[in-house]
Amino acid sequence: MTTGESCRIIRFDDNIIAGKLMSMGILPQAQVELIRRNALGHTFVLRINNRFKIALRRDEAKTIIVEDV
Amino acid sequence: MTTPGTPKLILMAGNPNAGKSTLFNLLTGLNQRVGNYPGVTVDKKTGTMELGNQQQARIIDIPGAYSLYPTSKDERIVVQQFLTAQPSPDLVLYVADISQLEKQLLLLTQIRDLGHQVILALNMADTPGITIQTQILEDHLKLPVVLVSGKTGMGIAALKIQIASLLSTPFKEHEPYYKLSETDLRISEQVRTDLPFKTEYGSLLAAHHIDWIDRIDPSTKQTVKEKIEKTGFNPIASQIQETLARYDKFTPVMKKALHLEAGGAGNRMTDRIDRWVMHPVLGSVIFFLIMLLIFQAIFAWATGPMDFIESMMGNVSLGVRSILPVGWIADLICDGLIAGLTGIIVFIPQIAILFLLIGILEEIGYMARAVSMFDMMMRKFGLNGRSIVALVSGGACAIPAIMSTRNISNWKERLITIMVTPFISCSARIPVYAILIGFAVPQGRIFGFEQQGLALMGLYGIGIVAALLAAYVLKKIIRSNERSFLMIELPVYRPPVAKNLFFLVLEKTKSFVVGAGKIILMISLVLWFLASYGPPNNEQRGDASTRKLVEIKPPLAESYAGILGKTIEPVIRPLGFDWKMGIALISSFAAREVFVGTMATIYSIEDDADVSLIRTRMAEDRHVLTGEPVYNMATTWSLLIFYAFAMQCMSTIAIVKRETRSWKWPIIQFVMMTGLAYLASWAVYQWLK
Numbered sequence: 001m002t003t004g005e006s007c008r009i010i011r012f013d014d015n016i017i018a019g020k021l022m023s024m025g026i027l028p029q030a031q032v033e034l035i036r037r038n039a040l041g042h043t044f045v046l047r048i049n050n051r052f053k054i055a056l057r058r059d060e061a062k063t064i065i066v067e068d069v
Numbered sequence: 070m071t072t073p074g075t076p077k078l079i080l081m082a083g084n085p086n087a088g089k090s091t092l093f094n095l096l097t098g099l100n101q102r103v104g105n106y107p108g109v110t111v112d113k114k115t116g117t118m119e120l121g122n123q124q125q126a127r128i129i130d131i132p133g134a135y136s137l138y139p140t141s142k143d144e145r146i147v148v149q150q151f152l153t154a155q156p157s158p159d160l161v162l163y164v165a166d167i168s169q170l171e172k173q174l175l176l177l178t179q180i181r182d183l184g185h186q187v188i189l190a191l192n193m194a195d196t197p198g199i200t201i202q203t204q205i206l207e208d209h210l211k212l213p214v215v216l217v218s219g220k221t222g223m224g225i226a227a228l229k230i231q232i233a234s235l236l237s238t239p240f241k242e243h244e245p246y247y248k249l250s251e252t253d254l255r256i257s258e259q260v261r262t263d264l265p266f267k268t269e270y271g272s273l274l275a276a277h278h279i280d281w282i283d284r285i286d287p288s289t290k291q292t293v294k295e296k297i298e299k300t301g302f303n304p305i306a307s308q309i310q311e312t313l314a315r316y317d318k319f320t321p322v323m324k325k326a327l328h329l330e331a332g333g334a335g336n337r338m339t340d341r342i343d344r345w346v347m348h349p350v351l352g353s354v355i356f357f358l359i360m361l362l363i364f365q366a367i368f369a370w371a372t373g374p375m376d377f378i379e380s381m382m383g384n385v386s387l388g389v390r391s392i393l394p395v396g397w398i399a400d401l402i403c404d405g406l407i408a409g410l411t412g413i414i415v416f417i418p419q420i421a422i423l424f425l426l427i428g429i430l431e432e433i434g435y436m437a438r439a440v441s442m443f444d445m446m447m448r449k450f451g452l453n454g455r456s457i458v459a460l461v462s463g464g465a466c467a468i469p470a471i472m473s474t475r476n477i478s479n480w481k482e483r484l485i486t487i488m489v490t491p492f493i494s495c496s497a498r499i500p501v502y503a504i505l506i507g508f509a510v511p512q513g514r515i516f517g518f519e520q521q522g523l524a525l526m527g528l529y530g531i532g533i534v535a536a537l538l539a540a541y542v543l544k545k546i547i548r549s550n551e552r553s554f555l556m557i558e559l560p561v562y563r564p565p566v567a568k569n570l571f572f573l574v575l576e577k578t579k580s581f582v583v584g585a586g587k588i589i590l591m592i593s594l595v596l597w598f599l600a601s602y603g604p605p606n607n608e609q610r611g612d613a614s615t616r617k618l619v620e621i622k623p624p625l626a627e628s629y630a631g632i633l634g635k636t637i638e639p640v641i642r643p644l645g646f647d648w649k650m651g652i653a654l655i656s657s658f659a660a661r662e663v664f665v666g667t668m669a670t671i672y673s674i675e676d677d678a679d680v681s682l683i684r685t686r687m688a689e690d691r692h693v694l695t696g697e698p699v700y701n702m703a704t705t706w707s708l709l710i711f712y713a714f715a716m717q718c719m720s721t722i723a724i725v726k727r728e729t730r731s732w733k734w735p736i737i738q739f740v741m742m743t744g745l746a747y748l749a750s751w752a753v754y755q756w757l758k
Contacts, residue, residue, distance in 0.1 A: 015305035015306075015309070016140070016305065016552065017554070017556075018305075018309060019138055019140075019305060019308050019309060019312070020135075020138075020140050020554060020556055021556065022309065022312045022313070023135035023136035023138060023175065023176075023312065024135050024172065024556065024558065025135075025169075025171065025172025025173075025175070027312075027313065027316055028313075035343075036347060038347065038349055038352070038441070038442055039349070039442065039443075039444070039445035039446065040445070042444075042445040043441055043442065043444055043445055043555070045343075045347065045441070045559065051169065051329075052169055052172075052558060052559075052560075053339075053343075053558070053559040054556065054557065054558050054559060055437070055438075055440075055441030055444075055555060055556075055557050055559055056554075056555050056556045056557075057444065057445070057554075057555045057556075060554065060555060060556055
């Protein structure tokens with residue numbers, strides 16, 4: 001994903017991270033927008049369903065599988 | 070007359086950032102206290118709420134959580150509160166931020182399925198651009214919904230009336246919101262025969278969390294575990310399935326009940342601020358400016374009140390002396406007790422200021438951003454994004470800094486932060502550096518910079534390096550199977566609530582005075598005894614028959630502290646220290662700046678504020694045999710390095726004991742810091758000698 005791009009979540013690769021993300025309201029079918037990368041690309045800021053923002057590490061973000069809308 | 074039976078118990082729950090504490094403060098006011106959950110350092114906030122008709126209810130504010138599937142030790146509290154804690158609550162007050170309502174229904178429906186009576190308070194209901202039909206929600210969730218605003222107090226009276234009426238009528242359980250899948254149902258029934266939880270969902274959760282759930286005896290645990298293994302239970306799959314099923318059920322209803330204007334005013338403003346604040350370069354600059362401000366504030370604003378406290382306690386001490394007859398009782402009260410109390414109270418201004426500022430950053434929503442920006446850098450050293458706040462505040466004082474690590478939820482990262490923060494040069498080291506640096510570095514300029522200033526900077530620098538190196542080593546040593554996550558929500562910016570800040574500062578100050586005060590007082594009494602008494606010498610013993618009413622205090626050199634200083638001389642000789650410095654090292658354990666006072670006493674200087682006189686006397690001090698100055702460059706540098714690294718602060722030890730809940734870590738910290746100080750000082754002395 002490039003900054004500013006919007007995608008849809010299909011599934012998650014890591015079950016534990018998936019459990020936590022889903023608890024926070026990030027589910028398959030949700031729309032994600034990559035707002036920015038920080039700390040030399042190690043931290044990602046995502047906007048979910050146009051409603052709220054979340055920051056995660058690159059290896060956490062990598063477990064989110066998305067498709068183009 | 071009313072008969073006050075056991076007051077009803079209300080648990081307050083909700084997601085992080087839902088505005089729970091604001092509501093808690095509104096409902097309880099000053100009738101609240103902060104305790105601790107056993108085993109972890111999570112604040113347990115309990116309060117009393119007036120319901121009218123002379124009725125009261127007890128409220129416990131549960132830490133914020135997203136679901137009943139915790140990923141850190143601290144979050145487990147939430148599950149234990151709802152599943153196993155006794156007494157079971159009479160009512161659960163669920164607080165949700167109306168603008169993020171949908172994702173907050175997950176935990177709500179989970180709690181409801183444990184068989185608890187729940188009332189939903191929709192906070193921030195006065196946010197513009199939101200319309201809600203509470204009737205639809207009430208019908209769907211089968212629980213009362215109240216609109217409130219923590220900011221204006223709107224709806225609080227109505228909420229209280231609702232709570233009172235719910236508590237006075239018997240609660241009839243509803244059908245569970247989520248119907249367990251067949252496999253889950255089987256697991257739940259298996260668990261149920263051994264652990265009779267109120268609902269099927271309760272037993273399923275017990276199966277998920279059997280490893281750490283409390284109040285269950287080990288043999289039952291073992292039986293249940295074996296049963297679960299036999300059925301081939303896949304906990305993660307079960308959790309994901311449940312989460313999706315719950316969402317599938319409430320999402321369509323939410324679409325009907327709640328109408329949000331896309332990208333409300335708060336959102337747009339937040340984006341505009343984030344463009345600056347989270348910018349890779351500019352964001353860091355802004356962050357360090359804020360940290361500099363905090364540092365400056367603790368440093369500068371606290372000095373006035375601290376001086377005031379010290380002079381006030383000094384006057385109290387003088388007053389007591391004028392009342393009491395001269396003797397050990399007056400000494401004990403003035404030099405032991407009052408000095409110890411001063412050592413506690415004097416930290417209050419720094420603690421209050423730091424937590425006021427941290428509280429503001431947390432309340433407006435900045436802290437989450439700072440954490441995410443520094444997560445990567447800090448993680449390399451086994452620390453957390455939040456650790457940077459502790460490390461910076463440690464430059465003023467390690468005590469509030471260590472207390473600020475409370476909200477690092479990963480235990481290992483929190484522990485490492487606590488362990489290395491005292492390496493950062495705090496304000497108490499400055500008087501020591503100031504008096505010694507002149508002996509180590511001659512005045513003059515190098516490349517246009519004041520040499521002594523550069524040396525001072527270097528001392529700060531090695532503190533930072535030591536902290537980071539120690540963190541790196543501890544990261545490799547300490548084992549932990551707790552996974553570390555960032556995944557942090559960046560909330561919409563909003564103004565801070567003054568009441569919350571007030572309670573935060575009050576609570577932190579109280580927790581320091583109560584939690585660390587006892588230890589500080591005890592150590593200072595021991596130090597007083599060591600410095601004031603010594604073994605009886607012959608002269609006095611022979612005089613025993615004509616002993617005066619007034620006992621003569623032995624000079625410091627002949628006191629137990631002095632003897633101790635001489636005893637350790639062989640140990641500290643390789644560092645270039647003599648017994649006088651030994652005494653100073655021991656007495657400095659009360660606080661590093663005591664070094665100056667001790668030097669004044671040793672060189673018999675009446676006024677320990679006369680620093681230049683102390684320095685002159687120290688400079689005049691010669692070795693008995695060689696006639697060389699005692700404070701030569703090698704010894705002074707060695708001493709400086711020792712003060713930079715060694716753990717010489719009883720208050721820090723007391724607060725580390727409190728924050729880690731054991732003596733193990735402060736002892737390890739003491740050995741680690743003082744050991745490093747010894748080695749480094751030895752190396753420096755041998756090199757410069």
